[in-house]
Amino acid sequence: VCYKPEDPVEYLESCLQKVKELGGSEKVKWDTFVSQEKRTLPPLNGGQSRRSFFRNVMPDNPNFPYRRYDRLPPIHQFSIESDTDLSETAELIEEYDVFDPTRPRPKIILVIGGPGSGKGTQSLKIADRYGFEYVSVGELLRKKIHNTSSNRKWSLIAKIITTGELAPQETTITEIKQRLMQIPDEEGIVIDGFPRDVAQAISFEDQICTPDLVVFLACSNQRLKERLVKRAEQQGRPDDNLKATQRRLINFKQNAIPLVKYFQEKGLIMTFDADRDEEEVFNDISMTVDNKLFPPKEPIAGPSELDLSLIMDSVDIVDTDYDFEDQVIIASIQYRGPACGKGPQCEKVAQKYGLTHLSTGDLLRRELSSLSERSKLIRDLMESGELVPGVILELCLKTH
Incomplete structure (x- = not known):
């Protein structure tokens, strides 16, 4: 004023x-x-x-600049109850612990693999053998869609799933969390069909827990297609239509290797050839679960690395930018300290089976003899006592 x-x-x-x-x-x-x-x-x-x-x-002159305005319509009062999309309190994502931190949590086994690889069958067998609770993420979503058919959000999710795409990550995680909170006293839980990609894996670890074991069922492309066709005839699931099946296979192909490598780096995953009879596959899985989750007092020797050749076969669906030989054999030897005899053992294996022995040490020394920028970087890392990153080793292998 x-x-x-x-x-x-x-x-x-x-x-x-x-x-x-x-x-x-x-x-x-x-x-x-x-x-x-x-x-x-x-x-x-x-x-x-x-x-x-x-x-x-106020002057009577109608041309006076300051005039009263007509009353505006009332503002619509928004409420969660008034909107069917937000009628579920579960959609309000909160930070909370799924398991009581003061009590031992259930053992968690994740079973992943391509569509039609037998995840549901093997998950049920694992749950039955060890007395664990079985949770199918696909069934959770399908049940939710069926019970909330009038909900706009879930109607959209139903369309997404029907086309073979992945359901929204946070929605899926929320449904899993709600289900797990209903069974906190179980000794173990087998989760079938989750995660589907690395982002979901990270979200699961952040919001729920780190799994105790991840079972990967590697299955050939032809066998996957045969099983999906048979399942579509028997069960008639909405996501088993031809277009959705192709899309799911492509999604699996794109996400499988990064997802498996993510869990492999954490030492959590074991792979199984799922092209075989389901009982043979289950026997191998049972031995792994026994050793991983119920280890004997004396440690036993066994493979600790994942056979990536099985993965490459299971995701061979569409053309890619990668070129592979007709036969890829990866020999892995459990890591030990220097001078433990890795080199001689690799040479013997190569001679016995007619393979080519590649020594990363020899590759690095050969690279150091050159005057490339890469050799300077390798020399600096080795002089500082650091490990040479895997990316550089891959480049050396390709050059070789």
Whole structure:
């Protein structure tokens, strides 16, 4: 608010005179120079008095710039209950512990693999053998879709799944969390069909826990297709239509190797050839579960690496940018310290089976003999005592 007197000089003189009359500037208050002219204010309850007030203060001239506006319509009051998309309180994602941190949590086994690889069959067998609870992520989503058919969000998710795409990550995680919180006292839980990609794996670990074991069922492309066709005839699942099947196979191909490598780096995954009879596959899985989750007092020797050749066969669906030989054999030897005899043993294996022995040490030394930028980087890393990254080793292998 500002006051603009008609004669500023006269107004200042009057103010100074008022200060003298008060006895000095110490007597000046905040309202000393405020005009004491009073004007009747309109009543708070409106009515005729309000109209009289506006009639008195507002000119009758219709061209007067300050005019009252029409009343605006009321603002719609949003509420969760009024919107079917948000009617489920579960959709309000909160940070909470799925398992009681003060109690031992159930053992968690994740079973992954391509569509039609036998995940459901093997998961049920594992759960039955060890008395674990079986959780099918696919069934959780299908049941939710069936029970909330009028919900717009779940209707959209149903369309997504029918086309062979992955359901939204957070929605899937939420459904898993809700199910696990219903069975906190189980000794173990077998989760069938999750995760489908690395992002889901990370989300599972962040929001739930790190699994105790990941079972990967590697199955050839031809066998996957045969099983999917048979299942579509027997069960008639909406996501087993031809287009959805092709899309699911492509999604699996794109995500399988990064996902398996992610769990392999954590030492959590074991792979099994799922082209065989289901009982043979289950016998191998049982031995692995026994050793991993219920180890004997004395440690036993066994393979600790994943045979990636099985994965490459199971994801051979569409053309890729990678070129592979007709036969790929990867020999892995459990890591030990320097001078443990890795080199001689590799040479013997290569001679016995007619393979080519590649020594990473020899590759690096050969690279160091050159004057390339890569050799300088390798030399700096080795002199500082650091390990040479796997990416550089892969480049050396390709060059060789």
